[in-house]
Amino acid sequence: MKQGTDSTLWLNATLFDGLNTEEQPMAMAVIGAQIAWLKPMSELSAADRSGFECIDVAGALVTPGLVDCHTHLVFGGNRAGEFEARLEGKSYEEIARAGGGIISTVRATRAASEDELFEAAKPRLQALMADGVTTVEIKSGYGLSLEHELKMLRVARRLAAELPVRVQTTLLGAHALPPEYKEDADGYIELVCKEMIPAAAAEGLADAVDVFCENIAFSVEQCERVYAAAKEHGLAIKGHTEQLSNLGGSAAAARAGALSVDHVEYLDEAGVRALAEAGTVATLLPGAFYMLRETQLPPIELLRRYGVPMALATDANPGTSPMFSLKLMLNMACTLFRLTPVEALRGVTAHGARALGLQQQVGRLAPGLQADFCLWDTKNPAELAYSVGLPRLTQRIFAGVKA
Numbered sequence: 409m410k411q412g413t414d415s416t417l418w419l420n421a422t423l424f425d426g427l428n429t430e431e432q433p434m435a436m437a438v439i440g441a442q443i444a445w446l447k448p449m450s451e452l453s454a455a456d457r458s459g460f461e462c463i464d465v466a467g468a469l470v471t472p473g474l475v476d477c478h479t480h481l482v483f484g485g486n487r488a489g490e491f492e493a494r495l496e497g498k499s500y501e502e503i504a505r506a507g508g509g510i511i512s513t514v515r516a517t518r519a520a521s522e523d524e525l526f527e528a529a530k531p532r533l534q535a536l537m538a539d540g541v542t543t544v545e546i547k548s549g550y551g552l553s554l555e556h557e558l559k560m561l562r563v564a565r566r567l568a569a570e571l572p573v574r575v576q577t578t579l580l581g582a583h584a585l586p587p588e589y590k591e592d593a594d595g596y597i598e599l600v601c602k603e604m605i606p607a608a609a610a611e612g613l614a615d616a617v618d619v620f621c622e623n624i625a626f627s628v629e630q631c632e633r634v635y636a637a638a639k640e641h642g643l644a645i646k647g648h649t650e651q652l653s654n655l656g657g658s659a660a661a662a663r664a665g666a667l668s669v670d671h672v673e674y675l676d677e678a679g680v681r682a683l684a685e686a687g688t689v690a691t692l693l694p695g696a697f698y699m700l701r702e703t704q705l706p707p708i709e710l711l712r713r714y715g716v717p718m719a720l721a722t723d724a725n726p727g728t729s730p731m732f733s734l735k736l737m738l739n740m741a742c743t744l745f746r747l748t749p750v751e752a753l754r755g756v757t758a759h760g761a762r763a764l765g766l767q768q769q770v771g772r773l774a775p776g777l778q779a780d781f782c783l784w785d786t787k788n789p790a791e792l793a794y795s796v797g798l799p800r801l802t803q804r805i806f807a808g809v810k811a
């Protein structure tokens with residue numbers, strides 16, 4: 409394929425469009441950075457081919473570029489020691505309450521320069537890209553001060569500037585209580601609302617704002633204050649909710665108009681109903697479920713019944729999900745949560761895009777959307793979830809360009 413040029417017609421594709429698999433071989437026309445049109449091969453005329461460079465993929469599977477809608481891939485240090493402690497029987501909550509967990513990554517992230525964070529994050533992002541990811545969300549949340557939260561967001565923006573991938577950034581100031589606010593959670597929330605959110609919005613560093621609504625983090629009422637500040641500054645809303653207990657954080661986020669609520673293992677029927685009413689996506693994070701050896705399954709059957717879109721993401725982070733393969737999450741979502749392969753694939757394409765508010769731009773193969781797509785050496789979409797390590801990604805196209 410010519411690099412960055414004009415008009416390419418991809419022929420004989422087995423096409424998963426982000427929601428469904430086409431029943432017959434398809435042709436997909438790409439002009440510049442956009443998908444121009446799609447047609448069954450049986451309806452393709454000679455005139456349709458005119459002006460295009462034609463590439464016959466011989467039945468290979470073509471999917472949208474994958475969307476990893478929840479990561480924390482900018483961080484300092486690692487938590488292999490905590491992994492060992494958990495294997496010896498300590499719980500995630502115990503470690504967090506003793507000043508480890510997220511706070512230990514905060515210490516390492518504060519100590520790291522912007523360049524050091526960039527260099528550490530780049531291979532993590534490249535690992536996701538090698539798996540077919542073309543859009544990724546990156547959260548802050550290991551700085552927990554104005555200076556260090558903005559530093560993390562700048563690193564995320566720089567990753568987007570230097571690599572062929574779309575990055576959505578999320579300010580997660582309300583991730584944990586930093587040591588200097590130990591007895592003053594409300595004071596810290598005030599800092600998030602009055603300083604971090606306005607600064608991140610003014611500098612164009614954040615697309616959304618996230619919170620950790622949990623007993624070891626922030627209350628529903630504190631999260632609602634953060635949501636109000638985010639909305640005041642025109643930023644979208646997301647939440648880490650119902651991961652370890654049921655506080656009603658998902659319903660509160662949905663009422664505030666959240667794009668997504670993430671984890672949701674402890675979500676109950678009232679919460680699911682609230683998501684359905686608000687059109688909020690439920691993002692499933694099987695990596696953290698697996699890593700923490702959780703037993704409470706997310707309410708998949710209820711989410712299906714109420715028609716709540718389910719996104720699926722790596723949650724790539726140093727503590728609960730040191731995993732940099734979205735394809736692995738396809739398999740885990742099926743084996744651990746009993747999603748069907750098609751549901752899992754929707755989770756990393758159409759529904760992942762919706763969890764970021766990007767459904768008009770990416771996550772589907774449809775006219776007018778950005779030409780981000782992947783070719784795989786299989787003809788069967790289910791194989792992407794079935795097998796780990798294969799099928800191979802044979803081409804990754806970002807904005808119409810092989811990258």
Ligand SMILES: N=CN[C@@H](CCC(=O)O)C(=O)O
Nearest residue numbers: 510620648696723725727728
């Ligand atoms: N649940 C809260 N935050 C992250 C974990 C962060 C960490 O442990 O470093 C998550 O999504 O799992």
Ligand SMILES: [Zn+2]
Nearest residue numbers: 478480648723
């Ligand atoms: Zn997370």
